Amino acid sequence: MQNTRLNNLLDDISRNLGQWFINPWRRTSLLIISFLVGSFMGTVVATTAGQQESIDIIIAAIITVITEIGSKIFYSLKPQHKHILWIESLNYFKVGFIYSMYVEAFKLGS
16 A cells, blocks of 8 residues: 555554553453444344334344354454454454344243
């Protein structure tokens, strides 16, 4: 890439964020936030898909395919690559999303 001011700015921002998230407490808090956002998004998707009864099956199939692809990608990585922050955050988001779907299913079943 060319050495422009925008590229220098983006490099500096990414370097500073990388150094900021080296702290284990910040990393853990970001992973917890990813889990909670995933849980919230699962509730949002379940509620919105429940409003339109005609697309429930299609939405469920799409969600299943997306989460299975995410699991395949995450669990096929080498162990040292699983601890990259954005990959780990996406996995926590996925886990929160699936957890929320189970909670919604239990609410509908009772």
